[in-house]
Amino acid sequence: MTLARDERHALVATMTAVGPDAPTLCGDWTTRDLAAHLVVRERRLDASPGIVIKPLAPHTEKVRAEYAARPYEELLELVRTGPPIWSPLRLVDAKANLGEMFVHHEDVRRSGSGWEPRDLDDEWDGALWSLARQLGRMAFRKAPCTVVLDAGEGRTVTPRHAAGAGEVILTGTPAELLLYAFGRDAVRVGFDGPDDAVAAVKALPRGV
Incomplete structure (x- = not known):
């Protein structure tokens, strides 16, 4: 296991615990919306460029909304299993996804009051x-x-x-x-x- 994989599983566990409609620090996105974003980023090479390239963003958002309409448990399973074998991110998961998983986990953890930083080793x-x-x-x-x-x-x-x-x-x-x-x-x-x-x-x- 890598830190990125551990954090991915921890993120899914937290998302499971708070449910699909919990707020996040990602604007007005709920945990369902955030899960759909993660799935698109790793599994839809046609849509993921729009995450950072603004002219392509409308297509990315359309695809993300389609995923967000799926059952929440299905979305979380796609997040948990990570990039598929054909995804370029699979080869660099340990480095490319550590920050992504950590930051988005904190987006869920810190969305309400009373949060505290984790004690990390x-x-x-x-x-x-x-x-x-x-x-x-x-x-x-x-x-x-x-x-x-x-x-x-x-x-x-x-x-x-x-x-x-x-x-x-x-x-x-x-x-x-x-x-x-x-x-x-x-x-x-x-x-x-x-x-x-x-x-x-x-x-x-x-x-x-």
Whole structure:
């Protein structure tokens, strides 16, 4: 088993527990909608490009809605079993799907009040820190100031340099920094820097 596979199964277990109509952090999507998105991403090569290419989004949404109309248990089984043998994602599941499964699991976990971060072990911590460092370059590329990610224990990275424009340091666990870089606001992240620079970083469009 890989971390990505473990997290996939944990996500399905949580989705099963909360039911098909539970809210998520993905806009107005319910857990049913989110499950349909995951299925399209892994199983419909004709529709998945629209997830990131806006002109193709209408077709992607049409296909996603068709899957969302299926029985919830069927959708979750498709998510649980992962990419089919012919999917390019199957070969890179351990790397390509770790962030996807983790972030969407937290989208379900943190959609209501009273959530708490999970207590993750060192293996998880290292894997999520690697992802946060990679995604940070994209998430903060338009920042008007220097951005530093600080995960503690001497782990820092500077995904954005902007000479003479001030510096904002984001502090948190690798999991929280990754979620923030993915565009989530239900996180435990601290901000240190000039007020105007911090406000500018918080206003950035983030995610992939």
